[in-house]
Amino acid sequence: MYFMGGGIAAHVYSLVAADTLGADAVHITMRDRSHVMPDKTLCVWGEPNPVIHDAVVAEWGRLRFGYGDTSIVRELETIRYSQYTATSIRALTDSRVVVVRETGEAELPDPACDVALDSRHTDQVRRPASISLLQHFHGWRIRTNATTFDPDVATMMDFRVSQSDGVCFVYVLPYSPTEALVECTVFSGSTWPQSLYEDRLKAYLRDVIGIVDYDVIASETGAIPMCDKQPVRQRGNAWIAIGVAGGLTKPTTGYTVARCVRDACHLMQQYRSTGTFSPPPTAHWRFDWYDRLLLRIIRDEPAVVPRILWTLFERNPVERILRFLDEETRLREELLIFWSLPWRPFLRAIVRR
Numbered sequence: 580m581y582f583m584g585g586g587i588a589a590h591v592y593s594l595v596a597a598d599t600l601g602a603d604a605v606h607i608t609m610r611d612r613s614h615v616m617p618d619k620t621l622c623v624w625g626e627p628n629p630v631i632h633d634a635v636v637a638e639w640g641r642l643r644f645g646y647g648d649t650s651i652v653r654e655l656e657t658i659r660y661s662q663y664t665a666t667s668i669r670a671l672t673d674s675r676v677v678v679v680r681e682t683g684e685a686e687l688p689d690p691a692c693d694v695a696l697d698s699r700h701t702d703q704v705r706r707p708a709s710i711s712l713l714q715h716f717h718g719w720r721i722r723t724n725a726t727t728f729d730p731d732v733a734t735m736m737d738f739r740v741s742q743s744d745g746v747c748f749v750y751v752l753p754y755s756p757t758e759a760l761v762e763c764t765v766f767s768g769s770t771w772p773q774s775l776y777e778d779r780l781k782a783y784l785r786d787v788i789g790i791v792d793y794d795v796i797a798s799e800t801g802a803i804p805m806c807d808k809q810p811v812r813q814r815g816n817a818w819i820a821i822g823v824a825g826g827l828t829k830p831t832t833g834y835t836v837a838r839c840v841r842d843a844c845h846l847m848q849q850y851r852s853t854g855t856f857s858p859p860p861t862a863h864w865r866f867d868w869y870d871r872l873l874l875r876i877i878r879d880e881p882a883v884v885p886r887i888l889w890t891l892f893e894r895n896p897v898e899r900i901l902r903f904l905d906e907e908t909r910l911r912e913e914l915l916i917f918w919s920l921p922w923r924p925f926l927r928a929i930v931r932r
Contacts (some may be wrong), residue, residue, distance in 0.1 A: 583685040584698035585611035587621065587665050588839050589821025591631065592673040592696055595843035597676040598630045600851060604743040607678045608692065610685040619762065620718075620799060621663040623837045624655075624901050630840060632668040637754055642897060645737030645787070646889035652732055653897035662752055663836065683703050688818050694846075697814060698822040708808035710874040713769065714833040716804040718750070718762030719777035721784075721793040728753035736892075737886040739787050740779050744771065746877060746884045749783045762799075766877050766884070770802055783830070803833040807871050812858040819846070819858055831877075832868045832904055862906040865913070875928040883924045894919040 582589040589609050596605045603621060627635075639660045643652045672678060688695030734751035741747065745767025752761040761784065765778040784790050804823070807830060812820045821827065827842055830834045845859040861867075877884055891900055895916055902908050903916055917925070 580605060581606050581685075581689040581692035581695045582607065582609040582698070582823075583688065584824075585609035585614050585680060586616060586698055586822065587619070587668060587836070588698045588825075588827075589696065590668050590838045591836060592821060592843040592846070593676055594630050595840060596847050599844065599847035602676045605676055606692075607676055608681060608689065609678055610681040610683060612682070612684055614680050614682065616665045616669060618799075619665045619801065620762075621665070621668070621836045622752075622834070623663065623840075624660045625658050625837060625905070627659065627661075628837075628840060630844075631663065631668065631836075633670065634663050634671040635661045636664055636667050637662045639731060639733035639752075641732045642730065642892075643732050643734040643751075644889060644892045645734065645739045646885060646893075647739070647840075650737065650739075651893060653892065654894060656897065657863045658898060658901070660735070683753075688815065693817060694850075695815075696821045697818060698820070698824050700824045700856055701810070701814070701820075703811035704808055705811055706807070706809040708806040710805075710807050710871065710878055711768075712805040712874065712877060713802045714764060714766055714805050715770045715790065716750075716762050716764040717771075717773060717780075717800045718760055718798065719759045719780060719795045720797040720799075721758070722796050723757045723790055723793045725790070725792070725840050726756040727788065727790055728756055728759045730755050736888060737783070737787065738889060741784050742882065742885060744775070747779060747879045748885070748888075749779070749787075750867060758796075760799075764804060766881070768878075773800070776800075803828060803835075805830050805833065805874060805877070807867070807874060817856055825832065825858070827835065829904065830870050831873045834904070837905065865910070866906040869913075870906065872925055872928045880924055880927070883921070885922065886918055890920055891916070 593607050640655050641652050643650055730753045736748045738748045740749055746763045747765045750762040750764055751759055763779045810820055810826045812825050814820055827838045846856055850856050899912055
């Protein structure tokens with residue numbers, strides 16, 4: 580198995596291959612220009628996944644959402660919200676399967692391998708982007724002297740910050756009563772200067788959480804594409820695009836890891852049954868349509884987006900919404916979800932291109 584690119588996606592697919600086909604039967608080669616991986620934060624919701632669960636660094640059973648002058652906490656009854664890191668996933672991979680890492684640019688697949696899984700971006704598309712936005716963020720891992728956080732509650736979206744210059748919310752992952760990752764996340768067309776994220780973080784910590792005395796012990800910055808482009812996944816015979824390059828990032832949320840796990844499971848189970856590799860069919864076209872509607876609203880009417888997303892979680896069972904974001908709901912459930920939302924922005928998005 581030949582990986583063209585040695586990032587997070589390559590390690591996730593390697594873990595699934597070892598779990599499905601057997602570690603002794605899998606021979607992994609990863610070729611990349613550099614095998615230094617920034618230690619990114621990655622989150623997944625759902626039932627504990629045995630393939631990657633040993634890489635979990637923290638888990639939460641309740642989620643908070645904030646808007647206006649209030650917040651709500653929702654209990655996760657059958658699932659958990661879990662955090663991984665690039666480092667934890669790589670360490671788990673190295674503990675379960677032997678990986679040969681080569682340095683350099685891989686122009687073509689290694690003909691000696693059964694399949695090439697390619698996480699490099701190309702210009703090959705089935706559908707070019709008509710909407711191109713970014714989910715961009717800057718976060719601090721902070722430590723306080725006073726008891727500040729509830730370590731059982733992760734804040735998924737808190738819109739109680741300024742909404743100028745894009746749709747903005749704060750994300751809080753607490754690890755103890757005195758330590759948490761606090762991240763400013765924005766949906767807009769371009770990234771911000773670092774000082775603007777930090778101004779929002781300081782204001783949130785001061786005005787919403789109520790603290791000014793804390794130490795920043797680490798930071799992270801990143802940007803994830805939010806667009807309706809559909810890349811070509813089958814790049815050649817037994818040559819398949821994976822990860823972000825394979826279109827596995829959910830355009831409206833930025834979540835990728837769980838979708839990679841499901842995609843990898845299909846690929847490996849298919850190979851075990853048929854001896855061939857090919858990408859699974861995409862989800863029903865309606866989920867693509869939903870994503871494109873919301874992307875249009877984010878692009879054209881960003882001021883209404885916080886209320887839409889708040890209403891989504893305030894008026895619906897949280898696990899239904901998370902299954903909807905995973906594209907695993909039935910049409911009846913989706914109609915109930917849309918019935919709960921302000922309808923005018925969606926109607927305008929339907930008639931607008």
